[in-house]
Amino acid sequence: VRALREAVSGAAGPFLRARLLALYLLSAAAVLGAAAAWTPRAFASPLPPAAWAAGLAAAALAGAAFHDRFAWIAERAGRGRLRAVGGTVHAAVLFFAFVGLLLRQRDAVETGLRWLSGFQILLLLLAGFGRAHLGAVLNAGALVVLAGFAGGPAGAASVVAHVAFLVVFLSADHVARKLAEYPVEDAPGAGLLLREAGLPALLAAAALSGYFALVPPEPYEVLLVRPPGSALVGPELLTRIALQALGIALLGAVAFYLVLRWGAGGATSGDGSDVDRVRARRRIDLPPPPADLAPEPPAEGVRGRIIRAYLQRVAQLAKRGLRRRRGQTPAEFSARLGASAEAGELTALFERARYGGEEPGEGEAERAERALRALQNGDSSG
Amino acid sequence: VEPARSTLWRTYVLLYSSIALLFGLGVGVGAVSALGAAGLSLCLLAWASSRRRLRGLRARRRLYPSAFEEDAVEVDVVLESDRPARLVEVADAFGPAMALEQRLLEPGPVAPGRARQLTYQAFCSRQWGVHTVGPLQLVTADAAGLFHAWRRFADVEDFAVFPRVYDVARLGESGARPTLSPREAAAARAGRSLLYLGVRDYRPGDDLRHVHWPASARRGALVVKEFELDLCPYVTVFADFDRRRRAGTGRKSTFEYVVRTAASAVWTAVRSGSFVQVLGSDSRSLHVPPGRGQDHLTFALYELIRAQQDGTEPFLDVALAALPRVPPASTAVLISATVFLELPALEELLEGFRDRAVRPLFFLVDNFSFPAIEGWPPPRAEIVERMREVTFFLRSRGVPVRVLRDADDLETALGPRGVP
Numbered sequence: 001v002r003a004l005r006e007a008v009s010g011a012a013g014p015f016l017r018a019r020l021l022a023l024y025l026l027s028a029a030a031v032l033g034a035a036a037a038w039t040p041r042a043f044a045s046p047l048p049p050a051a052w053a054a055g056l057a058a059a060a061l062a063g064a065a066f067h068d069r070f071a072w073i074a075e076r077a078g079r080g081r082l083r084a085v086g087g088t089v090h091a092a093v094l095f096f097a098f099v100g101l102l103l104r105q106r107d108a109v110e111t112g113l114r115w116l117s118g119f120q121i122l123l124l125l126l127a128g129f130g131r132a133h134l135g136a137v138l139n140a141g142a143l144v145v146l147a148g149f150a151g152g153p154a155g156a157a158s159v160v161a162h163v164a165f166l167v168v169f170l171s172a173d174h175v176a177r178k179l180a181e182y183p184v185e186d187a188p189g190a191g192l193l194l195r196e197a198g199l200p201a202l203l204a205a206a207a208l209s210g211y212f213a214l215v216p217p218e219p220y221e222v223l224l225v226r227p228p229g230s231a232l233v234g235p236e237l238l239t240r241i242a243l244q245a246l247g248i249a250l251l252g253a254v255a256f257y258l259v260l261r262w263g264a265g266g267a268t269s270g271d272g273s274d275v276d277r278v279r280a281r282r283r284i285d286l287p288p289p290p291a292d293l294a295p296e297p298p299a300e301g302v303r304g305r306i307i308r309a310y311l312q313r314v315a316q317l318a319k320r321g322l323r324r325r326r327g328q329t330p331a332e333f334s335a336r337l338g339a340s341a342e343a344g345e346l347t348a349l350f351e352r353a354r355y356g357g358e359e360p361g362e363g364e365a366e367r368a369e370r371a372l373r374a375l376q377n378g379d380s381s382g
Numbered sequence: 383v384e385p386a387r388s389t390l391w392r393t394y395v396l397l398y399s400s401i402a403l404l405f406g407l408g409v410g411v412g413a414v415s416a417l418g419a420a421g422l423s424l425c426l427l428a429w430a431s432s433r434r435r436l437r438g439l440r441a442r443r444r445l446y447p448s449a450f451e452e453d454a455v456e457v458d459v460v461l462e463s464d465r466p467a468r469l470v471e472v473a474d475a476f477g478p479a480m481a482l483e484q485r486l487l488e489p490g491p492v493a494p495g496r497a498r499q500l501t502y503q504a505f506c507s508r509q510w511g512v513h514t515v516g517p518l519q520l521v522t523a524d525a526a527g528l529f530h531a532w533r534r535f536a537d538v539e540d541f542a543v544f545p546r547v548y549d550v551a552r553l554g555e556s557g558a559r560p561t562l563s564p565r566e567a568a569a570a571r572a573g574r575s576l577l578y579l580g581v582r583d584y585r586p587g588d589d590l591r592h593v594h595w596p597a598s599a600r601r602g603a604l605v606v607k608e609f610e611l612d613l614c615p616y617v618t619v620f621a622d623f624d625r626r627r628r629a630g631t632g633r634k635s636t637f638e639y640v641v642r643t644a645a646s647a648v649w650t651a652v653r654s655g656s657f658v659q660v661l662g663s664d665s666r667s668l669h670v671p672p673g674r675g676q677d678h679l680t681f682a683l684y685e686l687i688r689a690q691q692d693g694t695e696p697f698l699d700v701a702l703a704a705l706p707r708v709p710p711a712s713t714a715v716l717i718s719a720t721v722f723l724e725l726p727a728l729e730e731l732l733e734g735f736r737d738r739a740v741r742p743l744f745f746l747v748d749n750f751s752f753p754a755i756e757g758w759p760p761p762r763a764e765i766v767e768r769m770r771e772v773t774f775f776l777r778s779r780g781v782p783v784r785v786l787r788d789a790d791d792l793e794t795a796l797g798p799r800g801v802p
Contacts, residue, residue: 134394141398148406148413159417167424167526170391174527178469182487192468196525200427208420217413244408251404280459280472280486280500318447322681 014190015176020127022169023136024060027124028053029165030140030147031117033158037150038110052117059125086135090119094142101149101220102245109146116143133173137166151219156212164205171197185280303353305365309372310350313343316376330354346371392528395421428524432531435522438464438494441472441535443518448542448680449478449506459486459500459518467492471521477513478506478543509633510545510641510687514538544683545642547649551798552743552782553617553713581605615656616672616712618740619647620704622697622747623664623689627719630752634788636719637691639747643786645686646796647715652679660685661707663693663700691719698727702734710738717745721769721785728772732779744776744783745796751787 031052035042042048093115100108116139123136140162147158172193179187314324314333324333334347349368353360399421406415444458459472468490473483484504492498516538523530581594584604597605621644629636644660651658652674660682662668668689670682693700697718708714714735723746735742748769750759759765769785776783786795 134390137394138398141402144417145402145405145414148417149411151411151413155413159413159420163417163420163424166395170395170526170528173391174523174525175469177527178471178487179489182471182485184487184489186489188468188489196468200424200525204420204424208416211416212413215412217411217416220409220411247408251408280488280502322677322684 019172026165029161030143034143034147036154037147059121063125149220151217160208164201167201168197302365306353306368309368342371342374428528431524432529436531451546461498463492473519476504479504480507506543510543515541545645547646548793548796550650550796553650617651617656618708618714619660620716621662622719623691623693627749629749636749643717648682665692705734714742720749721746746785748787
């Protein structure tokens with residue numbers, strides 16, 4: 001328990017826990033949904049589903065608790081090699097299950113489902129280690145597709161639960177990663193997740209449930225056309241299956257291209273070493289921007305000409321590294337610079353124009369502009 | 383710029399949903415096609431949500447525009463939002479730092495109508511010069527982090543990084559004029575300073591307020607207190623930017639050594655309360671008028687880092703021409719980018735200084751100790767001979783001189799052990 005607590009501590013702790021929980025629920029929904037859709041007889045007794053749920057929970061918790069102690073196994077064995085072997089085995093089982101499905105071999109599908117459910121336990125264990133989240137989600141997705149093929153209320157429930165839990169999982173993963181990536185002073189609580197992910201998940205689940213209520217999901221046509229147990233597939237059905245497979249492959253290739261072209265793009269320099277993720281010190285609820293640094297109010301006519309001349313000078317000095325500090329009056333700023341006669345005159349004219357009650361005359365505006373020109377000439381010659 | 387991880391999940395969801403939709407439609411399985419359609423709809427909503435979260439978000443930076451090399455600088459970013467905002471990433475390009483971008487996270491919530499100030503610390507790791515800071519960028523994502531939206535604020539400003547400076551030894555003993563206005567520097571001569579010097583016998587005309595009554599009582603005659611003399615130290619820094627003295631590259635170059643030494647001299651002088659002016663022999667005839675205090679230091683350093691080694695006039699000619707600008711009884715720090723100085727011109731310059739009671743201090747950067755970038759250096763023996771000649775010439779006239787070579791550490795060379 002202590003190891004588990006340590007594994008999910010830190011700023012991202014609540015979100016790591018939520019992510020693990022969402023992944024567990026996602027896995028349980030996929031495994032139990034597929035089992036309920038294909039082998040409803042197994043649900044006659046509550047023991048098998050409970051055993052699956054407990055097995056998945058134990059895997060998730062064990063992975064999180066012993067993640068530090070067993071991480072070396074993955075490192076030693078070589079992550080790439082493990083991925084290659086696991087991916088090949090997984091693909092083979094998927095192929096076996098889907099071919100069985102297309103050829104109406106129910107036993108093959110059920111065997112494939114059992115293998116995939118077993119994989120889910122393994123992948124959940126690895127996910128607890130902080131790895132293979134994608135593998136667990138991908139495998140759950142395959143199980144849900146197979147459940148969808150079986151149709152019926154169990155298939156529909158499996159799809160609804162998968163979408164809802166996927167939204168929660170992705171949201172928790174997003175926040176956890178952000179908080180782990182950046183050092184932050186005070187991290188938000190898990191309530192953020194409820195606000196951010198809860199509503200979209202509920203809406204998605206409600207929309208899908210409504211759709212399935214209106215259009216109940218039917219099982220795959222092939223399973224309906226021929227009674228189970230007939231030995232051979234006729235040439236007509238075989239041709240149809242082959243054409244369907246070809247069409248799906250073509251459409252899939254187009255979708256794959258489009259997704260990679262438009263969906264997966266984007267630079268990744270955010271993860272590069274040329275980016276420094278820094279801690280931000282926060283000052284909460286600042287008063288409105290300080291008036292002395294805020295832009296001067298717009299002024300019209302002669303008054304505006306004088307103010308603009310002064311502000312132009314201030315901007316020029318700021319570019320040269322001499323910036324008016326907060327709380328510094330124009331006269332103080334001018335005095336600190338050991339300003340020349342022109343600068344002093346410009347400051348005085350500005351003060352009268354900006355804060356004085358009387359409207360300045362044309363002559364004063366000309367004097368201000370002359371002083372500005374003289375200062376600019378002094379800069380360029382100096 | 384998007385984090386790679388979100389791209390992985392986005393790829394997965396888009397790919398999985400597209401294939402499920404096509405597969406479901408292709409084989410006529412409603413549940414699978416609904417699964418795909420739901421996934422794609424969520425992607426669409428996520429895309430719209432990421433953009434919606436960016437609306438009404440604004441950011442601006444507050445930063446003092448200069449610092450020294452290797453300084454840690456605090457940069458304030460003020461974040462404002464018209465609606466509650468969460469998990470906002472702020473990216474700022476702080477030019478003087480090695481990292482191209484500084485990123486920080488505001489977990490939120492940022493309340494509407496209020497400003498949230500985030501302060502991050504960056505380091506001036508790059509060499510001195512004028513760098514840019516900005517633009518600022520805000521990045522938001524949908525709840526699931528599938529899509530990111532960003533907005534750039536054209537908030538680019540110049541940031542001056544000044545060279546690291548060192549205390550220059552013996553500049554504290556610089557020339558100074560007596561003054562009646564109170565100053566930090568004072569000499570052990572009778573004056574009007576606040577610093578107590580001693581007592582002496584009363585002379586007619588002495589201010590009675592200065593009578594030291596206990597001492598007068600002991601001696602039986604009036605004794606008055608004497609105070610030190612306030613001084614107005616004044617330093618003129620001459621920097622040699624003659625293009626013919628260019629040698630070496632980067633941190634090991636004559637230009638670098640001249641700028642760093644000049645900056646150190648200005649820094650030391652300003653810190654000791656002196657008036658400082660800077661004159662340079664670059665093509666724009668660098669001239670920082672006399673002044674004192676922190677702002678003047680900033681101004682002088684800013685002008686120094688903008689200097690170029692593109693002057694065409696010999697350094698001593700420039701110094702001779704600027705002689706009227708050097709006030710009497712002051713200090714002149716001359717930083718030459720070569721040891722090959724013409725002795726007659728040097729003699730003339732020293733005469734001018736002597737006439738005005740100016741105390742000169744020479745730093746000679748040995749340009750031949752740096753890798754040559756044009757022409758061939760003279761034989762080493764000739765360089766050594768010439769160096770000895772010039773340094774002997776200066777020292778024999780009581781002028782402190784220090785030769786700086788490429789192997790020298792400036793901190794040591796300018797310190798008490800470096801300057802004779």
